[in-house]
Amino acid sequence: MRVTKDVQAATREKILRAAAELFKKKGWQRASTREIACRAKVASGTVFNYFPTKEAIAAALVNEAMQAAEDEFHFRRKAGQTLEEDLFLFIWLGLRQLAPYRNFLITALETLLSPLARSSPEHHGEAVRLLHVDTVERIISQQKTPQALSHLSLQVYWTLYLGVLAFWAADDSPKHEDTMAMVDHSVRLFVASLAGAQRKRSAGKRSVKR
Amino acid sequence: MNPKLADLIKALPEERTTGDRVADSPPRPEQIMEVLVGLTERPTPLGALRRLWALGGLEAYVAFAYLAWWVRGWFMSADARTRRRAETNLRAALKTLKCMVYLRGAVMKAGQLLGSFPDIAPDEFIDTLGHLHFEAPPMHFSLLREQVRNELGRDPEEIFASFETKAFAAASLGQVHLARLRSGERVAVKIQYPGIARTIDSDFRSLNALLLPLRLSKDWQNMKEQFESVWRMLRDETDYELEAASMRAAASHFRAEDGIVVPRVYDEYSTRRILTTEYLDGAHIEAFLATRPSRQVRDRFGAQMYRAAFRLYYGGLNYADPHPGNYIFMPDGRLGLIDFGCVWTFSKEERGVIKDAEATISGDEKIFRELAKRVGRLTDRELRDKERMRLLREAHDWVLEPLRREGVFDFGDQNHLRRGMAAMAQLVLKRYTRTDPMQIYMYRSFFGLRAMLYRLRARVDVRAIHDAECRKLK
Numbered sequence: 274m275r276v277t278k279d280v281q282a283a284t285r286e287k288i289l290r291a292a293a294e295l296f297k298k299k300g301w302q303r304a305s306t307r308e309i310a311c312r313a314k315v316a317s318g319t320v321f322n323y324f325p326t327k328e329a330i331a332a333a334l335v336n337e338a339m340q341a342a343e344d345e346f347h348f349r350r351k352a353g354q355t356l357e358e359d360l361f362l363f364i365w366l367g368l369r370q371l372a373p374y375r376n377f378l379i380t381a382l383e384t385l386l387s388p389l390a391r392s393s394p395e396h397h398g399e400a401v402r403l404l405h406v407d408t409v410e411r412i413i414s415q416q417k418t419p420q421a422l423s424h425l426s427l428q429v430y431w432t433l434y435l436g437v438l439a440f441w442a443a444d445d446s447p448k449h450e451d452t453m454a455m456v457d458h459s460v461r462l463f464v465a466s467l468a469g470a471q472r473k474r475s476a477g478k479r480s481v482k483r
Numbered sequence: 484m485n486p487k488l489a490d491l492i493k494a495l496p497e498e499r500t501t502g503d504r505v506a507d508s509p510p511r512p513e514q515i516m517e518v519l520v521g522l523t524e525r526p527t528p529l530g531a532l533r534r535l536w537a538l539g540g541l542e543a544y545v546a547f548a549y550l551a552w553w554v555r556g557w558f559m560s561a562d563a564r565t566r567r568r569a570e571t572n573l574r575a576a577l578k579t580l581k582c583m584v585y586l587r588g589a590v591m592k593a594g595q596l597l598g599s600f601p602d603i604a605p606d607e608f609i610d611t612l613g614h615l616h617f618e619a620p621p622m623h624f625s626l627l628r629e630q631v632r633n634e635l636g637r638d639p640e641e642i643f644a645s646f647e648t649k650a651f652a653a654a655s656l657g658q659v660h661l662a663r664l665r666s667g668e669r670v671a672v673k674i675q676y677p678g679i680a681r682t683i684d685s686d687f688r689s690l691n692a693l694l695l696p697l698r699l700s701k702d703w704q705n706m707k708e709q710f711e712s713v714w715r716m717l718r719d720e721t722d723y724e725l726e727a728a729s730m731r732a733a734a735s736h737f738r739a740e741d742g743i744v745v746p747r748v749y750d751e752y753s754t755r756r757i758l759t760t761e762y763l764d765g766a767h768i769e770a771f772l773a774t775r776p777s778r779q780v781r782d783r784f785g786a787q788m789y790r791a792a793f794r795l796y797y798g799g800l801n802y803a804d805p806h807p808g809n810y811i812f813m814p815d816g817r818l819g820l821i822d823f824g825c826v827w828t829f830s831k832e833e834r835g836v837i838k839d840a841e842a843t844i845s846g847d848e849k850i851f852r853e854l855a856k857r858v859g860r861l862t863d864r865e866l867r868d869k870e871r872m873r874l875l876r877e878a879h880d881w882v883l884e885p886l887r888r889e890g891v892f893d894f895g896d897q898n899h900l901r902r903g904m905a906a907m908a909q910l911v912l913k914r915y916t917r918t919d920p921m922q923i924y925m926y927r928s929f930f931g932l933r934a935m936l937y938r939l940r941a942r943v944d945v946r947a948i949h950d951a952e953c954r955k956l957k
Contacts (some may be wrong), residue, residue, distance in 0.1 A: 349508075351624070353626060357623055359623035361623070361625045361626055361629075362625040362629070438514055446681055447755075448633045448634070450630075450633065450677035453626070453630065453633070454677045454679065455678075457622075457626050457677075
């Protein structure tokens with residue numbers, strides 16, 4: 274019997290919800306795919322059809338949260354916001370969406386997003402990184418005076434973002450206000466570095482014209 | 484002899500360089516003077532938050548220079564090794580201090596550190612005291628909106644009928660926005676920069692460790708107490724629920740006929756990090772003076788400021804941070820008091836000290852010496868030190884000078900303010916600075932209030948106000 278797309282989507286969703294509940298309850302490392310399958314009321318083999326590894330499940334949950342954050346970002350964004358405001362809002366909304374997964378996420382992220390684990394483009398963490406960075410690029414390009422982005426600038430951004438994630442995962446301040454300050458400072462740093470690079474480029478062009 | 488500004492700048496430890504440019508080397512004396520004089524000519528840039536923040540750094544250098552000069556004195560006679568270790572710690576401590584951008588007047592709150600002003604342009608320095616602040620980094624609207632959502636559960640646009648996205652004023656740890664409640668009242672919403680409280684704790688812990696070598700000095704215990712009281716006061720300033728409680732306590736002391744207003748607090752829109760209060764329509768002192776008010780009007784406001792100070796003082800509260808941003812000169816003639824982040828509530832023992840201190844107004848030497856022993860923690864030997872007692876007496880007499888005058892006292896007398904600064908400077912220079920922490924905030928109040936009254940050039944019958952208010956001390 275052919276499985277329709279709707280049924281496929283529903284099954285995928287059941288697996289993800291079951292995984293999220295189990296990860297919260299038992300931790301990412303201790304929750305097994307067999308338990309996920311049982312909770313989702315599907316066969317173990319079915320889980321592997323949708324998600325070949327547990328990392329793939331974690332990546333899917335993170336991507337889901339990032340997508341929800343992007344949707345919320347477009348909804349909440351005010352016209353005329355500066356780049357600092359845009360990036361701050363996007364990152365902070367992402368953390369809000371990831372909040373239900375916080376207590377197990379850092380363990381998953383170590384495998385998923387660790388620069389040392391990025392061995393191939395098919396690595397699930399790479400998909401998460403690309404999705405996030407792609408959104409950041411679009412946010413930057415939509416500014417009135419977009420800053421020129423280089424591959425290195427994006428690498429700097431990603432490094433800062435990983436630092437924010439790690440900080441947030443361990444942050445025990447009330448309402449994670451320390452993370453809020455950390456995001457603000459990191460974004461200011463990144464935007465200042467872009468502006469500095471832009472100024473150098475403009476100065477270089479002016480001296481060439483002479 | 485008071486240190487010259489050039490000497491103070493030289494007292495700053497040299498920046499270590501590794502061949503790279505030192506990004507934030509101390510400004511030259513001429514640069515500081517240029518900015519200080521320039522500030523007296525400009526209106527207070529309440530909207531230019533970034534500029535205030537940047538300029539605050541210059542006051543830091545002057546204050547740090549005093550600290551460096553003062554601390555070095557402790558080690559003049561120590562051996563070379565102790566001096567080197569102290570120098571290293573001092574350099575690190577000053578670097579930490581430089582990063583503590585939220586330190587609005589914290590070094591001033593310690594009292595001793597600004598006991599003397601440069602002998603170059605005291606007028607400009609006094610006039611610009613109110614302009615220079617350390618403030619938290621300005622928040623853009625995205626950050627501010629999320630902070631409000633974090634604290635109150637909804638966006639500001641959902642909570643208030645209207646909410647201005649641009650900050651109306653800077654606060655020491657955040658900023659203030661005007662809004663209107665759905666019931667129609669205009670309010671001022673003070674929003675704190677996130678994470679400040681823990682930053683303060685972390686910075687002070689580091690500073691505490693760096694200043695440990697000073698424990699060898701004989702006044703270490705007292706210095707430690709004063710340091711910890713500054714720490715505690717700053718930490719308390721981050722708790723707007725405490726400030727709200729202070730405002731309610733202060734408001735209970737005033738009636739409508741006093742012409743002194745403490746704004747109402749709206750608890751349902753306030754948390755530890757957000758304080759929503761009644762908006763008081765009026766001007767800060769610079770804008771008020773720009774309207775060229777008559778002498779009568781200035782004198783009346785001066786009297787109200789003193790009445791407010793005495794009312795709270797004898798009611799058990801020290802309004803310990805009377806700087807220009809805290810007073811609103813209202814068009815209907817009332818005086819508004821805002822910003823109750825730095826309020827010292829007197830303990831039962833401290834109230835006893837206040838009561839006993841009344842006797843010194845008439846010049847009672849015996850009571851003065853007893854108070855010097857209690858509050859100044861003086862030993863019997865120190866009580867016999869004629870020079871020390873003379874300097875303490877001079878400072879005390881300066882505080883009481885307006886009280887002892889029959890009729891009005893002219894606070895526009897520049898010499899009065901200079902005498903006060905000179906008296907405090909002598910105490911600092913001689914290191915006669917051991918005192919109960921309560922006293923630091925008292926001196927802060929005295930100086931702050933008198934600097935304000937000097938700017939108003941107000942003439943006030945302080946004795947009459949005092950006699951009316953101190954009856955509440957019974």
